[in-house]
Amino acid sequence: MDEELLNADEIQGNILAGFNKDHQVFLFLRMQRDPASITAIRAWLRAISPQISSLSEVHRFNELFREMRARLAHDPMGFAATWLNIAFSASALEALTSAGEVAQFSDSFFRDGLATRAGDLRDPADPTHEGHPNNWVVGGPKNEADILLIVASDRPNALAERVTQLKAMLSQTVDPVTGVAPGNALTVIWEQAGETLPQPLTGHEHFGFKDGISQPGVRGLVRREPPEPVTKRLIDPEKFPQTDPLLPEFAQPGQPLVWPGQFVFGYKRQNRNDARNPPAAPNDIMMSCPEWGRNGSYLVLRRLRQDVPAFRTFMRAEAERLRSKPGFSGMTAERLASLLTGRWPSGAPLMRAATQDDPKLARNRFANNFFQYVENSPGPFALKPDVAHDADDFALSRRDKKGVTCPLAAHVRKVNPRDTVTEQGRSQDTLTRMILRRGIPFGPTCPGELETTALEMSSSETELKAQRGLIFLCYQTSIENQFAFLQRNWANHESNPSSGGGEDPLIGAGAEANGRHRFVEIRSVENTAETLNLPADWVVATGGGFFFSPSISAIHDVLGRTVS
């Protein structure tokens, strides 16, 4: 295999491999910027850099975990890891290096910071709104985080222990020259826990839908001898050679391979006009950052509060309204919510399960993500003989240009339009927009369920209104052209990427901005259409940040450098 060798000891582990832990804590830190504090912080960075979990470690653990789970048919007991990654805001990098160096990060979203760019994402403009950066729990203009620590573990106890340890280390940050600990050189300004939801919602987000099903595959090797790709290739190269250069090459059904430069600096990037080959030099390597940015990545974190009761109330009321409309009799809250998501709560895609949920399909990981929107799906890809799998004998997706089977603005269709020729002129361009998502829910599950109000009626106001949602994380090498593009150009747009259909009902913002409502169009098989008026955002940003996740030696040698 002639793909690039990734520097797996340098790249932080959450980026390309993903921690995949059920228990995580995000520590948002503020740096003091006086010279003594900076010196102490640099010492702390030198001390902590060996503790940062690398791609090499996390990848190997994940592989071994999967192998054991496949053999045991359940999670291996006692096999656990606790990971740590670190990321920095542009402002923090400036304090640790210089304005001139940070100016070499070409991404203006990163340099400007999330609070400044919230309007671009259509976060609420009303300064009294919960979602306005002024009111964020972290990441607003007055409480911007300089450093983010991500701690993740399979074991809650190990996680708690590690977090305690890290906090202790913070207060021990000591100037090596003077031997003085400048008190608050680093303070935790917000501590955010994230937890996989308990059964039956494990792996789901708070609205009830299975999350994280579709991730891009990444080209590149974590090791050359023997060659080990960072993304496993499960398609049988002999039975299914994937020779059509106009189509992406898939690692597994539904998972296109994308050049690593889209996610990590210093590597070949994906071509807007070509599914297989990077752009011609000099644009072939993504390195729009200082030299020490190599092997690093931008991290977008958004603390998204989800209003579950409002979501359910809307679905029930709207389903009832729609039942009397031609083409939509029999509408249920679950079906409506699934139409707006693009998948059923189990994760089964509408494109392969048009009228009702199909948990069997959802459990078949090779069928569950194998579909497209505009043209009829080809037959299932042949997998390598050693890949254990059930046959994919589910109905293949059939062309749905008009958005009948899956609404054009359904969430999964909006952010990954697959074979659609978008407003950019090509479906291949979509591969350059992809992000690696590493989010995790937070907060207690909401009592009750989608269809009926019974359980909610007997729940307390406190339970219903508790803070819950998603700590959304994603990695990319261009916030502007990837995360922000998906949010601004597609999710928040009335017609992009499928030339119509309205805004993304789940993450599209703007219900309050300038008094605009959001609209989504759904169509029936009888060729009727209904435009739904979505008056309130069910998903509200309440914190976050744009960060840079450097290579491990950059943390030690550049950010943590000893300066005489």
Next chain:
Amino acid sequence: MLLPRFDPPAFLEDFTTVDQRKGWSKLVSDFFDEGVAFNDGFEGVTSQFYHPVNTDTTEPSAEALIDWPAFPKLVKDEFPDEAEKAWRKAEIGPQARERFMDEYLEWHVVRNQQNKITRVSFTCETTQYFGFLARTDKAKLLQLYKDLVNPAVKDQVKLEDLMPNNQYRPNNKWNTQHGAVHLIQVNNNLRAEVLIAAQSCILRQNENGSPITDAPTLIDCGVGGEAGRASDPKIVADVNSLARDQSSITLRNPVALYITRWDSDGLRKPDNSPVANYWKLVRGKPAPGPNKPAMGLHLVYEVPASEGFVVGDIKSGNRTIDFGGQLAEHINVGLFGVVCREGQSNNPLFRCGEQPASHLPLPAAAALAGELPPLRGRRK
């Protein structure tokens, strides 16, 4: 039902006589005739592209919005990580507009003495329309120019500048240095628009007989256009896809290019509060409702004097609006198709490079204008 005639873009009310209305309709009609003849010229083909005045639009029919981002993709792709270089290239420098603004939207920037932008005007009107006015109503031509150029100099506009030797000159100084009254980029013309849609209706096949669905390949195969833009591949992909559905396809009346959507996301006043709506649709029709595209022809971005700051003070992130292109990034441009008779066509597929057997009729009205506008071509 049959369309009675082609109306002026966005149902503009510039025309005052029946002759003008008929003349404009004939001008557009000729392009459709050419498009139909192109298709019929292929062996065994009954054109799926149809002339809506001559051929019925039967029910069920549907409209198809085909739109794309206004900022030129070719320029953007040259500088994937340096947005400012892209903005600069598209509009600064000799003939930047004519060379680079090739997605059917062009703009003109007015700056004040501090070199700050005070006004940006965006147009997707065509030379064909203004050339037609020059032939039929010079007074209106002059009036429109005065309305659409930099207001500071509008009283200086003279008919002789627009029509030296009584011939309309599209690249006159008022439409270049002092305004963007209509499109002048050689590929941004009405004939090109109609023909690229018409030519996309020919079905093409690979050596193995399977249909070619990839727009860049279709472009190379004979549709024309430039695969590296957003507009051409988007139009070709969407129209050819409808043709592969065996549908009949035409363009929706009134036929034109349109500014379909624009927004102010992320733009902030100097005090960091979000901007108010400083977009003014000067010509064209606004969106008929939320979640619907507009039929915009001419948009101006200018801050009212009462606000106390100018466009160049508006912030996007931590920088200011220093280029019209930054605003162009908030705009979609497009056209509208009409589709009917799905599944009823049964045309053969052709190999790459095959051309119609018979000769195309050249549009008479356009020939009258002195010059036949070219079809969509590659960037030179």
